[in-house]
Amino acid sequence: MDITVLKEKLTAIMSGQTPSREELAAILALPSPATYLHTIADQIRQERCGDAVLLRGIIEISNICNQSCHYCGLRKENKTLTRYRMGEGEIIDTVKKIQEADISTEVLQSGEDKTDIKWFSSLIRRIRKESDLFITLSLGERSQEDYLTFKDAGADRYLLKHETASQKLFDALRPGSSYSSRRNALLLFKELGFETGTGCMVGLPLQTMEDLADDLLYMKTIEADMIGIGPFIPHHATPLAHHPAGTSDTVLKMVSLTRLLLPKANIPATTSLGVLDRTGRRKALQAGANVVMLDFTPENYRKHYDIYPGKTYVTAEQDQTLPLLLRELENIGRTTGRDQPRN
16 A cells, blocks of 8 residues: 555545445555554544643552453463452552542553452442542453442443454453453443443454454444553463564554544553553654553552563652653653543
8 A cells, every 4th residue: 555545545534434444454554664644643633632641540459360361461370470459548548649640530450350349339439539530440341230330339431441353362362251241341331321441452363454453443333432552462471471472563553543533532552562662652642642541559569460571660660650751741742631520
């Protein structure tokens, strides 16, 4: 695909036309770097989202997981991992640090740890009472009743990555999980009034450009509000330990195409991309991304949230990370911003 054809395809997407699977796959297969694609996506980001980068404070409240995903270091078969679950008081103290940093959204994240729903409900209500933060949950799949309870308690958003739109890959890499159940959950979040987040990995075994095109079309179909796209990074304690990692170039093209397809979506420059490429966060912010996640998990727990290698070293102590981020944003002409107040 030459530059003239690429410009025609991108113009059609920006005018509201949904591209075909084959067209998206052809764009993803372009030689890197795809400078024009990133430039257009950055312009759309500026027009639709502005120059402010939205910050999210993550608290990884538990690394306990009952799943056996072949790509994740938290998988229940990993017996080398020290497991933990933060207490309510520790979580509340960390929430206060997020608010003191002038960040408007906190993200409670965990493995698929089936913590008691009454405990969670009490925690969410307490956060809502003691702060004005938006509450995002990323707790894996739970029952419909649990989602309703989360919403009633005051949670605003739910993030559940679909991981891959290919059922063949999903079934192979997530034994014991249901492809249809995960998709149904994302539709349910919309029905319940959650802002809904999803996302996928780039570089999974046997994944094709057509598979990634399907990811883009799926996220467009459900009109996701938040979209996280990161590279597969092999973990030594998983069945995919020796499989090569995804590439930052392909991740960046996925970020740019997502911005074109969903111009108003919140798209983070993911931590995993920063692990793969030390300049990856800046590149993503110049290719359509508008969100940065900052890890506020206490250090004694953070080192055990070992979903992929290298994460601990990239998420340094918070008092170092935020000033570094602010300087990085200033260097590329960006500022930080806050989410709009609740209605």
